[in-house]
Amino acid sequence: MGHDVDNLLLLLSVVRHGSYAGAGASLGLSHTTVSRRIAAVEKSAGARLLVRAGGVWEPTELGREFIAAAEDIEHTLGSLTSGVGGQGGSVRGVVRALVPEGFGGLVIGEAMRRLGETHPLVRLEMINAARRARANLVGIDFEVVVGRPEVSRNEAFHLADYSLGLYAAPSYLETHQAITEPEQVQxxxxxxxxxxxxxxxxxxxxxxxxxxxRQSVGATSSMVHVELTRAGAGIGLLPCYMAERAGGLVRLFPDDLTFPVSYWVVSRPDLMRRPAVHAVLDAIRGTVDDMRDELIAAPQGA
Known part of the structure; x- marks a missing residue:
């Protein structure tokens, strides 16, 4: 039975890392050992549990049932050991999240600083991307998405509002046609x-x-957008809280060209009940509450 549990947890690790090599590196196993043990699980199940998609391993429909069972085992083991050791009743465990990279760098960074003071045994692993909510939360505990998500099997709650604004580097404004009216931005x-x-x-x-x-430079990273704008590559449409923290940029027509956006959290009820997940989300909520004015970045006098 212990070997079966180990193999289930290994299957979960493969899905989380997307590869045998990544799972093996995290657990100190060779690629060959991971492959052999996954093959044993699939032989026992009598069907494929993983398929290759987009360069990573993803679970089949049956595989998702095995992953759910592995997550239950992991959560149970975590709750049994949460009070063991030299940290008293401190929460412990690994939390995995899909988070936009700008939010992840600034907001999550502050949240984890706070969390380290109260729950030092909680570790966060992030995948950073701004994308729609996923139907199946396989291999992650929660995701922060931009815009109100349409979810059926999962739960969603509003986390924070923020603003997008148009910014330019002073050097850009000095060397290009003057912008005196909002329409001229275009x-x-x-x-x-x-x-x-x-x-x-x-x-x-x-x-x-x-x-x-016209778009001069397109990039998948909002942090790159900020640096491209600072370098004078064009007018950046940027999260205001990131642009203001970066400094060295001029905000253009905030009364006319400010666009409201929102962050939401998506997770499953059972995952949000995990002590480690609950602790991380509490730290994030506390951080966005303190940063609310900075996130909204309302024009002066608004």
């Missing part, structure tokens, strides 16, 4: 997400208000 190149790779409505809608702007 005569300049835009720095923003790659249009063909962005399907989040709250991130694509602002561009529709700027129909004449």
């Amino acid at each position: 005569e300049h190149p835009l720095v923003y997400f790659v249009e063909s790779m962005q399907d989040v409505p709250e991130l694509t809608n602002p561009v529709r208000h700027l129909p004449r702007m």
Whole structure:
């Protein structure tokens, strides 16, 4: 039985890392050993549990049932050991999340600093991307998404509002045609997400208000957008809290060209009841509460 449990947890690790090599490295196992043990689990199940998709291993429909069982085992083991050792009743465990990278760098960074003071045995692993909510939370405990998600089997709650604004580097403004009216912004190149790779409505809608702007540089990272704008590559459509913290940028027409956006959390009820997940989400809530004015970045006098 112990070997079966170990193999289930190994299956879960393969899904989380997307590869045999990643799972093996995290557990100190060779690629050959991981492959052999996964094959044994599939032989016992009488069917494939993993399929290769987009360069990573993902669970089949039956595989998702095995992953759910492995997560239950992991959560149970975590709760049994949460009070063991030299940390008294401190919460412990690994929490995995899918989070937009700008939010992950600034907000999650502060949240984890706070969490380290109260629950030092909680570890967070992040995948960073701004994307729609996923139907199946396989291999992650929660995700932070942009815009209100449409979910059926999972739960979602509003986390925070924030603003997108248009910014330019002083050097850019000094060397290009003067911008004295909001409409004139559209005569300049835009720095923003790659249009063909962005399907989040709250991130694509602002561009529709700027129909004449041609995109000079597209990137999948909002942090890269900030640095490209600071370098003078064009006018950046940026999260205001990131642009203001980066400094060295001029915000253009905040009374006319500010676009509201929102962050939401998606998870399963059973996952949110995990002590480690609950602790991480509490730390994130506390951080966004303290940063609320910075996130909204309302124009002066608004």
